[in-house]
Amino acid sequence: MEKIKRTEIVDLFKPCAKELIGKDVCVKAWVRTKRGNKNVAFLALNDGSTIKNIQIVVEIGSFDEDVLRRITTGACVRVEGLLVESMGKGQSVEIQARTIEIYGEADTETYPLQKKGHTLEFLREIAHLRPRTNTFSAVFRIRHAMAYAIHKYFNDNGFFYWHSPLITASDCEGAGEMFQVTTLDMEQLPRNEEGKVDYTQDFYGKRTSLTVSGQLEGELGAMSLGKIYTFGPTFRAENSNTPRHLSEFWMIEPEMAFYEIEDNMDLAEDFIKYLIRYALENCQDDLEFLQSMYDKNLTDRLRFVLDNSFVRLTYTEAIDILSASGHKFEFPVHWGVDLQSEHERFLVEHHFKSPVILTDYPKEIKAFYMKQNDDGKTVRGMDVLFPLIGEIIGGSQREENMEKLVSRMKEVGINPKDMDWYLDTRRFGSAPHSGFGLGFERLLLFVTGMSNIRDVIPFPRYPKNANY
Ligand code: ATP
Numbered sequence: 370m371e372k373i374k375r376t377e378i379v380d381l382f383k384p385c386a387k388e389l390i391g392k393d394v395c396v397k398a399w400v401r402t403k404r405g406n407k408n409v410a411f412l413a414l415n416d417g418s419t420i421k422n423i424q425i426v427v428e429i430g431s432f433d434e435d436v437l438r439r440i441t442t443g444a445c446v447r448v449e450g451l452l453v454e455s456m457g458k459g460q461s462v463e464i465q466a467r468t469i470e471i472y473g474e475a476d477t478e479t480y481p482l483q484k485k486g487h488t489l490e491f492l493r494e495i496a497h498l499r500p501r502t503n504t505f506s507a508v509f510r511i512r513h514a515m516a517y518a519i520h521k522y523f524n525d526n527g528f529f530y531w532h533s534p535l536i537t538a539s540d541c542e543g544a545g546e547m548f549q550v551t552t553l554d555m556e557q558l559p560r561n562e563e564g565k566v567d568y569t570q571d572f573y574g575k576r577t578s579l580t581v582s583g584q585l586e587g588e589l590g591a592m593s594l595g596k597i598y599t600f601g602p603t604f605r606a607e608n609s610n611t612p613r614h615l616s617e618f619w620m621i622e623p624e625m626a627f628y629e630i631e632d633n634m635d636l637a638e639d640f641i642k643y644l645i646r647y648a649l650e651n652c653q654d655d656l657e658f659l660q661s662m663y664d665k666n667l668t669d670r671l672r673f674v675l676d677n678s679f680v681r682l683t684y685t686e687a688i689d690i691l692s693a694s695g696h697k698f699e700f701p702v703h704w705g706v707d708l709q710s711e712h713e714r715f716l717v718e719h720h721f722k723s724p725v726i727l728t729d730y731p732k733e734i735k736a737f738y739m740k741q742n743d744d745g746k747t748v749r750g751m752d753v754l755f756p757l758i759g760e761i762i763g764g765s766q767r768e769e770n771m772e773k774l775v776s777r778m779k780e781v782g783i784n785p786k787d788m789d790w791y792l793d794t795r796r797f798g799s800a801p802h803s804g805f806g807l808g809f810e811r812l813l814l815f816v817t818g819m820s821n822i823r824d825v826i827p828f829p830r831y832p833k834n835a836n837y
């Protein structure tokens with residue numbers, strides 16, 4: 370007998386699947402649960418295409434006992450049978466099995482996802498298997514949808530996808546936070562006359578590292594193609610064991626010629642709102658699941674962001690609010706301090722109860738490339754702060770004036786010679802321009818309602834962990 374073509378489970382729950390009712394269908398999937406009595410067994414199958422399981426009804430008498438015994442939680446099977454409307458609550462259709470073929474068994478003694486209700490901490494220990502759970506499959510489908518929406522947003526708005534290098538020789542941004550890349554033999558490092566490591570013998574002939582940001586190269590793109598964005602992995606060797614830091618994370622960095630900081634803020638707000646709207650419209654089932662399991666305010670919080678304008682204020686105004694609040698902070702507040710997450714959360718969660726964009730920070734706490742204001746004290750940086758997450762975006766208008774940029778570089782101890790390629794943007798046809806970086810996993814924390822950044826990337830990288 371000829372085999373029937375496979376239908377993905379997601380398609381069985383679409384309205385157009387009505388046509389298939391009363392016909393034979395085939396599904397290929399993993400067994401989530403098996404229950405029943407001595408006459409009939411019910412299998413819940415999931416193939417990853419949707420959060421929904423398809424129920425398979427198995428008349429025990431019509432199947433080989435040995436085959437049925439080998440169908441356990443975690444096993445992978447191919448089932449052919451009649452698609453019928455389901456009497457069961459919450460399931461529109463189910464399959465009455467005619468044939469079952471086992472692709473792969475899963476030993477009941479050793480398969481770790483046997484029981485329901487494992488903690489997220491336990492599942493992190495078996496990150497290679499956790500996508501088989503409802504929670505993680507939902508999170509990773511949303512991750513995919515957001516990645517797609519990011520490309521769609523920029524493409525539809527005239528931005529070009531720009532690939533900045535992952536290996537870089539410029540380390541001005543992440544002093545001390547970079548992972549070194551080398552082919553030198555660590556056991557026998559070549560030394561020069563001064564006794565220092567001789568990097569001329571290294572693969573690139575100089576010391577290189579993994580990038581902490583694609584921005585500087587992104588600026589070259591903006592100053593030629595007009596509007597570009599990068600979307601790729603970035604690496605930071607900061608020893609931050611927090612629920613909001615990874616040592617390998619994905620960042621989206623748009624960079625635009627002729628954008629001033631106000632245009633930059635408008636873009637950041639419109640972009641985030643677009644992504645959240647996209648999730649609400651396209652990831653309903655997965656969001657509903659996560660909401661029911663972890664966070665009953667999830668979709669309300671997403672809608673709230675759509676319905677309200679982000680509050681915009683300067684760093685100086687924020688310091689005034691924090692000082693006047695009378696609140697006891699662990700880190701005292703005065704003009705010039707770098708805001709800690711307790712300060713950011715106070716502003717966002719207690720004071721404004723809304724996403725906030727802070728601008729015009731003291732130049733001492735921001736990077737050398739930010740445009741200097743006329744007051745001589747502040748720069749046109751902007752951070753977007755979100756409830757529960759804190760900083761989700763960091764960006765700025767860039768300093769387009771060659772002299773000002775060079776003098777700032779010298780102040781912070783960067784040799785302008787080392788960055789000659791970058792300075793060419795200012796040397797030849799300089800223009801006002803701006804950009805920002807959105808941490809992809811921070812966005813996903815907000816959209817999924819998960820509380821630990823290690824749970825929104827398939828294989829998280831953090832201090833003392835590089836498994837899989
Ligand atoms: P934070 O103060 O939260 O450590 P940052 O100021 O170092 O962040 P930027 O250099 O401005 O971050 O990077 C831009 C964006 O990248 C941040 O707004 C954030 O969304 C994200 N990001 C930064 N560091 C990390 C990290 N270690 N893991 C995940 N996302 C990060």
Ligand code: MN
Nearest residue numbers: 752760762763
């Ligand atoms: Mn920042």
